Amino acid sequence: MNDKLQLPHLDYAALSPMLILFGVACVGVLVEGFVPRRIRHVVQVTLSLAGLVAALVMVIRQGKTEVITASTAVAMDRPGLFLSGAIIVLGIVAVLLIGERSLESGGAFVAQAAVTANTDRDRDQSVRMSGATEVFPLTMFALGGMILFTTANDLLTMFVALEVFSLPLYLLCALARRRRLLSQEAAMKYFLLGSFASAFFLFGIALVYGYAGQIDFKAIDGAIQAGGKDNILLYIGLAMLAIGLLFKAAAVPFHVWTPDVYQGAPTPITALMAACTKVAAFGGLLRLVYVGFHRTEWTIQPVLGTIAVLTMILGAVLAVTQTDIKRLLAYSSIANAGYVLIGVISLNDKGLSSSLFYLVAYGFTVLAAFGVVTLVRDADGEATHLSRWAGLGRRSPLYASLFTFILLAFAGLPLTSGFTAKVGIFAAGVDGDQTWLVIAGVVSSAILAFPYLRVVVMMWLSEPGETTPAVSIPGAMTAAALVIGTVATLVLGVAPGALLEVTQSAGKFLG
Numbered sequence: 052m053n054d055k056l057q058l059p060h061l062d063y064a065a066l067s068p069m070l071i072l073f074g075v076a077c078v079g080v081l082v083e084g085f086v087p088r089r090i091r092h093v094v095q096v097t098l099s100l101a102g103l104v105a106a107l108v109m110v111i112r113q114g115k116t117e118v119i120t121a122s123t124a125v126a127m128d129r130p131g132l133f134l135s136g137a138i139i140v141l142g143i144v145a146v147l148l149i150g151e152r153s154l155e156s157g158g159a160f161v162a163q164a165a166v167t168a169n170t171d172r173d174r175d176q177s178v179r180m181s182g183a184t185e186v187f188p189l190t191m192f193a194l195g196g197m198i199l200f201t202t203a204n205d206l207l208t209m210f211v212a213l214e215v216f217s218l219p220l221y222l223l224c225a226l227a228r229r230r231r232l233l234s235q236e237a238a239m240k241y242f243l244l245g246s247f248a249s250a251f252f253l254f255g256i257a258l259v260y261g262y263a264g265q266i267d268f269k270a271i272d273g274a275i276q277a278g279g280k281d282n283i284l285l286y287i288g289l290a291m292l293a294i295g296l297l298f299k300a301a302a303v304p305f306h307v308w309t310p311d312v313y314q315g316a317p318t319p320i321t322a323l324m325a326a327c328t329k330v331a332a333f334g335g336l337l338r339l340v341y342v343g344f345h346r347t348e349w350t351i352q353p354v355l356g357t358i359a360v361l362t363m364i365l366g367a368v369l370a371v372t373q374t375d376i377k378r379l380l381a382y383s384s385i386a387n388a389g390y391v392l393i394g395v396i397s398l399n400d401k402g403l404s405s406s407l408f409y410l411v412a413y414g415f416t417v418l419a420a421f422g423v424v425t426l427v428r429d430a431d432g433e434a435t436h437l438s439r440w441a442g443l444g445r446r447s448p449l450y451a452s453l454f455t456f457i458l459l460a461f462a463g464l465p466l467t468s469g470f471t472a473k474v475g476i477f478a479a480g481v482d483g484d485q486t487w488l489v490i491a492g493v494v495s496s497a498i499l500a501f502p503y504l505r506v507v508v509m510m511w512l513s514e515p516g517e518t519t520p521a522v523s524i525p526g527a528m529t530a531a532a533l534v535i536g537t538v539a540t541l542v543l544g545v546a547p548g549a550l551l552e553v554t555q556s557a558g559k560f561l562g
Contacts, residue, residue, distance in 0.1 A: 059122040059124070060121075060122070061120060061121055062118050065113065065118040065125070066127070067106070067109040068109050068110050068139065068198055069135075069195045072102055072103070072191050074102070075102030075103075075188075075191045076188045076195060078188075079095055079188030082094055091184045095184045095188075096187065099146050100146060100147075102191060103139050103142055103143045103194070104143070106135075106139050107139045107140065107143075110132055110139065111136070113127065115129060117129060117561045119561060121208075123205060123269065124204055124207075124208040124267075125199070125202050127202055128202075128560055129556065129561070130403065130407065130557050130558070131201055131202035131560075133553065133554065134407070137330050138194060138198055138201070138330050138331060139194070139198075141326040141418065142323070144326075144415070144418045144536060145326060145327060147528040147535075148322055148323075148422055148528070148532045149187070150187070151319075151525070151528045151529045186226060190219070192215065193219040193323075194327065196213075196214075196215030196219075196331075197328070197330070197331035197334075199211075200213055200216060200331050200334065201330070201335060201338070203335065203338070204342075205266045205267035206259060206260075206267075206343075207256065207266050210252055210253060213249060213295065217245055217249070220324060220328065221238055221241055221242040223317070223320045223323075224312055224315065224317075225239075226317055226320070227316065228317075233314070237311050237312045237315025238315070240312065244298070244307070244308045245308075248295045248305070252291065252295025254291050255288045255290070255293075256288070256292070258288030258291065259271060259285065259289065261284045261288075262274065262284040268339075269342070272342065272343055272344075272345070275344070275347060276346060286347075286350060289344055289347065289350075290354075293354075293355070296335055296336045296339065297336070299328060299331070299332035300329065300332040300388045300392075301384055302359075302362045302385070302388050302389065303358060303361040303362040303365050303366070303385065306362070306365075309381045310378045310382060312324070313325070313377050313378065313384070314381065314435070318433060319421070322417065322420075322422065325384050325421065326414035326415075327414070329384070329410065329414070330410045330411075330414060333388075334410075336395060337403060337560075338560060340395055341403060352396050352485070355392060355395065355396050356487070356488055359392035360389070360491045361389075362385060362388055362389030363390065363491055363492055364491065364498075366386030366387075366495070367496075367499040369382045370382035370386065370499055370502045371501055371502050373437075373502065375437065376424055376435045376436075376440065377424065377435050379437070379506070380420060383461055383502075383503075386495055386499050387413055389495065390409065390472075390473065390476050391409050393476050393480040393488045393489065394406030394409065396480075397480055397482065399479065399482060400555075400558045401475075401478065401479040401482050401483075401558070402480075402483055404551075404554040404555045404557065404558035405472075405476045405478070405479040405554070407558070408471070408472055408475055408547070408551060408554045411543075411550065411554075412468035412469065412471065412472040412539075412543050413468075413472065415468065415535070415536045415539035415540055416460045416536065416540045418535075418536045419457050419532070419536025420458075420536075422525075422532050422533045423454045423457065426529070427439070427443065427523075428520055428521065428522075429520040429521070434520040437505075437509065439519060439520055440506065440509055440510055440519075441509050441513035441514070441519060442510070443509075443510045443515070444511040446515045446519055446521065447521070447522035450522045451510045453533065453537060456537065456540070457536075457540065458503040463496055463500075467541070467544035468541075468542075468543035468544045468547070471544055471547045472543075473492070477492060477493070
């Protein structure tokens with residue numbers, strides 16, 4: 052009998068994308084402690100972007116090589132590599148928005164030391180302080196955790212990854228310079244509700260382990276195939292796991308945190324969450340459903356289908372009633388989560404590949420949308436109330452045109468990525484015998500077009516008033532983020548062939 056501890060084999064090349072990001076995050080923490088404040092921002096931005104580019108290079112170098120490493124804990128298969136690359140690319144655009152210093156006077160971030168300032172002198176000092184550079188290592192930790200989450204091949208690794216990328220986001224949501232109380236309230240709501248979701252996920256792991264005796268997806272699948280066990284543990288455990296994942300995906304009825312957090316968090320962080328967190332959440336959900344629990348499809352499909360319908364319809368209807376642009380985009384994000392669920396529930400290769408395409412297309416569009424939101428400002432910071440956007444087309448036709456194009460992409464009009472993504476998702480739903488979901492999706496899309504068009508009409512057909520804010524001239528990084536997001540939205544609508552081919556080749560999990 053061999054009692055020696057056996058360490059798992061680690062394929063460092065396969066794990067290098069997340070290892071690079073975790074390493075950059077650790078170096079970023081050291082930068083906060085040892086680099087002078089006057090150059091800290093430049094160092095952190097350069098370090099973060101260099102780390103993300105290096106991680107992307109390692110993903111590309113791995114190509115189509117599929118590896119299960121760290122025993123069975125991490126699966127760097129084709130969907131995992133695709134999702135890792137998507138998170139990194141969208142993360143680069145988000146870091147460009149986060150790192151823009153030309154808008155700091157408007158209040159993107161506040162140094163953590165100033166969050167609890169109570170006196171007028173402290174508040175005045177907080178305005179003079181440079182932006183909180185600790186956002187960069189926190190962002191790197193979050194992105195690294197997201198990659199681990201989408202490639203986790205067992206439930207325990209998935210839970211650890213969930214906490215690794217969630218905890219930095221809780222902190223990042225509280226770092227708004229302006230409206231600090233609103234920002235901290237949003238972070239507290241996100242933290243408390245996220246903690247409950249994590250607890251559900253952990254209880255789900257315990258129940259599934261009680262059923263299968265293992266926590267890796269292949270063993271769970273084998274236990275389900277063998278049958279003959281108490282299925283009540285399996286179904287209750289699966290339901291609890293789904294609660295944890297659907298919370299991060301902002302699906303109804305686990306969506307209540309989304310509008311408040313999107314509104315209260317610094318807008319660049321909202322963009323990061325809307326793009327990257329959604330990719331990570333659905334990446335984990337796809338792996339859970341397609342690898343570990345696909346044999347329970349007769350139970351999964353009606354339950355998740357009902358959630359998808361509620362998510363699409365409720366998100367669209369509540370978006371109509373919003374008077375704040377960030378809350379409108381939050382409910383739009385909820386409705387879009389319902390569309391992606393159609394691909395998840397389809398349980399076929401087309402459903403997987405169309406979900407991957409949708410996540411990338413939506414990610415670029417929503418990053419561009421929040422990029423424009425950061426530019427519409429007045430003396431008090433961002434002007435997010437819709438009434439303030441009236442006549443914006445006459446005051447700043449270029450950015451009003453840009454935002455109009457983005458809204459039309461959200462609405463799914465032809466020649467935009469939104470149209471291509473929705474057609475793919477709906478086609479996958481029909482092929483997966485989920486026509487009822489497709490009908491609900493079409494109805495939801497029609498409803499959701501109204502608030503988008505209302506903003507367009509308000510910008511172009513209303514007279515600018517005295518309270519209509521100006522549009523700030525973007526700095527180089529914000530301009531780059533806007534160009535990348537807008538061009539990607541256009542290209543994926545006009546010539547989506549290259550990405551469609553990649554998603555189709557990535558449309559099968561290993562194991």
